[in-house]
Amino acid sequence: MREDYTYVVLADDDEDDRLFFTEAFEELKMKTKVDIYKDGVDLMNALNQSDSVLPNILFLDLNMPMKSGLECLKEIKDNQRFKDIAIAIYSTSASEEDIEDTFVNGANIYIKKPNNFNNLKKILSDVVTMNWQYHTSGLNKDNFLLRL
Amino acid sequence: MLLKSLYSSERFLKIIFGLSLFIVLVMGGMSYQLIRKLSKSFEDVQHTYQVHIELEKLLSALKDAESGKRAFIISNDSTFLEPLLNSESELEGSLERLKFLTKNNPEQQKNIAELKIKIDKNLEIFEKTLDLAQSNKIDSPEFISSFKEGRQTMNSVRFKIMDMTTHENQELGLRKEKSSKTLSNAPMFLYYVLIISLLILLLTYLQISKNLKILKEKNELLETFKESTTQSEIISKHGNWIWHVEDNTFEFSDNLYRLLGEEPQSFEPTLENFIAFAHPDDLDKLTEQVNKMMENEDLPFIHYRIVQKNGTIKHFKAYGKVLIDSDGHRKLLGTTADITDEIENYRLIEERNLELERNNKELASFNYVASHDLQEPLRKIQTFISRLEDKEQANLSDNGKVYIGRIKSSSARMRSLIDDLLQFSRTNKSEEAFEDSNINILLETAKHDLAEIISDKRARISSDSIPSMKVIPFQIKQLFLNLISNSLKYSRENVAPVITISYSQTHIDDLPKVKYSKHNRYHTISVKDNGIGFEQEYAEQIFTLFSRLHNKNEYSGTGIGLSICKKIVDNHHGYITAESKPNQGSTFTVYLPITN
Structure with a gap:
């Protein structure tokens, strides 16, 4: 993690969700840099550039056209270069199946998109300020899903 | 049983037949023996008479010769001498025949030999007297003595013949005596044997007729079997x-x-x-x-x-x-x-199964639509409302604020409806999910989930100790959660809810409205509250999907909670009932089968 700011990346095909996400960070006024990709293909293309700057935290929507969040997650976990990226699943559904799949494939946290903007802000600030090392070492299926 | 007696009677019949055959053979043998004895004694009698006749012939031949000689002596006519020649050869023949007849009797043989000597002597004297008579020396003393001697020898011959006759009669008497014993008993014996044979035959007849009766019964039985086989073939x-x-x-x-x-x-x-x-x-x-x-x-x-x-x-x-x-x-x-029908039915079932599978797939995709696609726009609506409230509050008129409030509550209701529907459709049964569970812990977890509202309403919840059961744990937790939250939701105004959870066991016969079950005893968990209650007539209706007894403005609720309870209890092969009176609280009772 760089000293001056936290680099946050979101891949989500939903325009409204992208808007909420960027607005939330704007209002939070934290030391962050936010980049947005509109689907999994765009995201992976950007990451796979050899000179790309890797994000500290990657927010992945699951239900995306062409390349789903789960596929992106698998590709990232297969690549040693990306091993330091903390991956937060950011999805509308919180079905047992999705939670299980992403946990098994090495995601760090699972966030169910909230239905209230203030809750969103709180979640994002919690996630950015989270001590990832501490969280990852004690990660299990019960604390994988972020609860408010 | 019948067949067995038939077999044993067959053996009995064989024995009877063997016995009868043996008896008939014995009877035949004995009869043969008897007839032989009879013919033997007849022969004996005949033999004796023949001997008699021969002896008589012998005597009469001698007499003829004697009388011929006397006639010649008196008349001196030589024609009287003719029979003499015949009688001599006759005598020889008679003696030969006698010898043959008595060849088995040494006594008679001896007698015959003696008789022959006497006859020869007699003949010798006869010849001598005859010679003397021919030479006219009748008056000579030699002739007279010879004549006397002739008479003496003649008498001794006669005595001898009489002896022999007596002897022969004695022989006959002895033989008769010997055979008369067996011969007199024989008819009686034959009669008895005949009677016994008849008895055996009668017995055999009875046995055969009995067997025939059994056979007839068997035949009728077979006939019935044949008929029923024909019928069952058709059916x-x-x-x-x-x-x-x-x-x-x-x-x-x-x-x-x-x-x-x-x-x-x-x-x-x-x-x-x-x-x-x-x-x-x-x-x-x-x-x-x-x-x-x-x-x-x-x-x-x-x-x-x-x-x-x-x-x-x-x-x-x-x-x-x-x-x-x-x-x-x-x-x-x-x-x-x-098996055409079976195959048709099987095909029909397979088609139905495919249809069910298709329906299930559709339902699954509906679930996904409900969980994801329906939730997404709703979530955005809610988020935008929160944006409006935060950022545009100042720009809204009072009416606008009321409208925003209405949109907010409607979308909140929409969300709880979707969540409950999802909960309902996810409450499925899967045999693997059953495990031995501590029900008390599940109840505590449900209470923990409701901790906030329990403390808000200052509710008191007491519970019995419940034994562990083999259940789907998360569903039983959901069951408690729904029942308790139901009691909390429909509590009376200004009265702190008191919820009593009790445990007992019920026998199948005491279970209302249950006619058939493979289980005998049921765990019985009842949840009793002091809430607003309802009219007993709605006791069944409340478990159907989306049924509500109250206006949604009075009490929040989707009408799904109790349906989920029913589905969970159904999944566990149990029953759920409700009993209530308005303003006096309700009691929900869950019956779960006691397995093993």
Whole structure:
């Protein structure tokens, strides 16, 4: 993690969700840099550039056209270069199946998109300020899903 | 039982026949013996009479000679001497015959020898007197003494003959005495034997008639069996056939013809005629199986189709087993069943299953739509409302604020509806999910989830200790959660809710409205509250989906919570009932079967 700011990346095909996400960070006024990709293909293309700057935290929507969040997650976990990226699943559904799949494939946290903007802000600030090392070492299926 | 007695009576009959045969043989033998004895004694009598006659002849020949001689002496006429020549040869013949007749009797032989000497002497004297008479020396003393001597010897001959006659009579008497004992007992003995034989025959007749009666009963039974077999063949659509292995001939039952769509016994029961009905596609398979049957003298389950003359295709199933009868003949008893209906039903079930599978898939995709696609726009609506409230509050008129509030509560209701529906559709049964669970812990977890509202309402919840059961844990937790939150939701205004959870066991007979169950005893968990209650007439209605007894403005609720409870209890093969009176609280009772 760089000293001056936290680099946050979101891949989500939903325009409204992208808007909420960027607005939330704007209002939070934290030391962050936010980049947005509109689907999994765009995201992976950007990451796979050899000179790309890797994000500290990657927010992945699951239900995306062409390349789903789960596929992106698998590709990232297969690549040693990306091993330091903390991956937060950011999805509308919180079905047992999705939670299980992403946990098994090495995601760090699972966030169910909230239905209230203030809750969103709180979640994002919690996630950015989270001590990832501490969280990852004690990660299990019960604390994988972020609860408010 | 009957058959056994039949077998034993067969042995009895064999013994009786053996005995009868033996007795008849013995009787025959004895009769033969008796007749032989009778004829022997007859012969004996005849023999004695012959001896008598010969002796008489001998005597009369001597007398003839004597009287001839005397007549010659008196008349001196030589014609009186003619019989003398005859009587001499007669005497010889008689003696020879006597010798032969008494050849087995040494006493008589001796007598005959003596008699012969006497006769010879007599004849000698006779010759002498005759010579003297011819030479006219009748008056000479020599003649007179010879004549006297002749009379003496004649007398001794007569005595001897009398002796012999007496002896012969004595012999006859002895023999008669000897045989009379056996002969006099014989008719009596034969009569007894006859009576016994008749008795045995009577006994045999009784036994045979008894056996015949049993056989008749058996025959009637067989006739009944045959009739019921014919009926069951028709009812269960099967036919029987017999293959006589040695003669390679077949017998088909009437119904086998009917299965083929033909009149009973309307064609020769041969293999060729039967195979002619085989479906062209199954012909090779059937022929191969029949050949195997001929080879192995056994027919495992086979399946094939036939085509009736009117073109109807039928599915047949056949099976056969070799039976060896009491004469050692091998018969293959076969059964052929028309399973067309079964196959049709199976096909129908398969189609239904496919349809169900399709429906389930549709339901699953509906679930996904509900969980994801419906939630997404709703979530955005809610988020935008929160944005409006935060950022645009100042720009809204009072009406606008009211409208925003209404949109907010409607979308919140929409969310709880979607969540509850999802909960309902996810409450499915899966056998693997059953595990031995501590019900008390599940109850505590449910209470923990409701901690906030419990403390808000200052509710008091007490519970019995509940034994562990084999359940789907998360569903039972959900059941408690829904029942308790239901009690909390419908509590009376200004009255702190008191919820009592109690445990007992109930026998199936005491369970209301349950007619049949494979379980005898039920765990009984009841949740009693002091809430607003309801009219008892709605006790069943409240468990149906979306049914609500109150306006949604008065009490929040989607009408799904209790339906989920019912579904959970159904999944556990249990029952749920409700009892209530308005303003006096309600009691929900859950019955779960006690397994093992």
